[in-house]
Amino acid sequence: MKRLVIAGAIVAALALGWFAYGWYGSSSVEKPTAFTVPDGATLTSVAGKLEEDGxxxxxxxxxxxxxxLGSGDPVQKGEFEIPAGASAATILDTLQHGMTIRRFVTVPEGLPSIMVYERLMAEPLLTGPIPVPEEGTVLPDTYDFERGEPRVRVLARMQAAMKSYLAEAWSKRKPGIAVSTPQETVTLASIVEKETGVASERRMVAGLYSNRVKQGMPLQADPTIIYPITKGKPLGRRIRQSEIAAVNGYNTYTMSGLPNGPITNPGRESIAAVLDPAPTQALYMVANGKGGHVFGNTLAEHNENVRKWFEIRRARGELD
Known part of the structure; x- marks a missing residue:
């Protein structure tokens, strides 16, 4: 009888060990694996998919x-990473309490809305259509998203971020600036964004264009010529004289003041530069051959700067 009791205890212990090992022991998952729990899924349906996926x-x-042995908490909706060798206990805990996989899409500073649209539409892990967002309504930044998330929701976060930042920046604007509304701020900032890629120049470029706005001078910003032609995409060639002379709501060579709206989505620094421009008398600028610009207060200074720029280009063999 005693032997039977001992044998029974051994069998019970082995069964319990087998049962526990089936829960806590490592699995045959060879590498980290993404697993998606759809909205409204139950533990039963999830278990079936886990078995199907091996x-x-x-x-x-x-x-x-x-x-x-497990927690009674519900599984979460989202995409999770199942670690290599994860036990059944780890798998359940991951789906109940783990962090979902976050994926990212980046909108660089100065990316026009048509290209924001194309970037979001090209992301295969997002779903659903979106319209081309209104120019200047997207804040350049890196945004996270989940697999299967609607594009419209991601775009809404981008636009909410611009609205929030613009309101904060506007509240800190310096007195005497050239713009009178947040919308004008974005419009002028979009020109600053397109005119210089040198961060240290942004406030100076903003100061120059602010001076021109205040004096009623044409801004004469080449990117405003290109915008009606390509909606902000690269032109891929030189601007034609007929395009310089074109009369429309954006060409700042044939109009004074700001264009009808932004020509791209400006970043935080360009917006901040417009709201706190450098104190300067500059009205002109020309490339310096090093990626930046030389600024001039008078037309005579500008002409001399242009002459030097042409000398640089001749020395490079860019001009005859």
Whole structure:
């Protein structure tokens, strides 16, 4: 009788060990694997998908062990990474309490809205259509998203970020600036964004264009010629004389003041530069051959700066 009791205890211990190992022991998952829990999924449906994907050995065994040894918390919606060798316990805990996989899409400073649209539409892990956003309504930044998230929701976050930042920046604007509304701020900032890629120049460029706005001078910004032609995409060639002479709501060579609206999505620094421009008398600028610009207060200074720029280009063999 004693031997039977001992034998029974051994069998029970082995069964318990087998049962526990099936929950806590490492699995055959060879590498980290993405697993998606759809909205409204139950533990039963998730267990079936886990078995189908080869992440667990048995749906019924997983559900039984989860009921006895696991947490009663519901599984979360989203995409999760199942670690290599993860036990059934780890898999359930990941789906109940783990962080979802976050993916990212970046909008660089100065990316026009048509290209924001194309970037979002080209992301295969997003879903659903979006319109081309209104120019200047997207704040350049890196945004995270989940697999299967609607594009319209990601775009809404981008636009909400611009609205929030613009309101904060506007509240800190310096007195005497050239713009009178947040919308005008974005419009002028979009020109600053396109006219210089040198961060240290932004306030100076903003100061120059602010001076021109205040004096009623044409801004004469080449990117405003290009915008009606390409909607902000690269032109891919030199601007034609007919395009310089074109009369429309954006060409700042044939009009005074600001164009009808932004010509791209400006970043935080360009917006901040317009709201706190450098104190300067400059009205002119020309390339310096090093990626930046030389600024001039008078037309005579500008002409001399242009002459020097042409000398640089001749020395490079760019001009005859």
């Amino acid at each position: 992440l667990i050995g048995s749906k019924s065994g997983f559900l039984l062990r989860a009921k006895i």
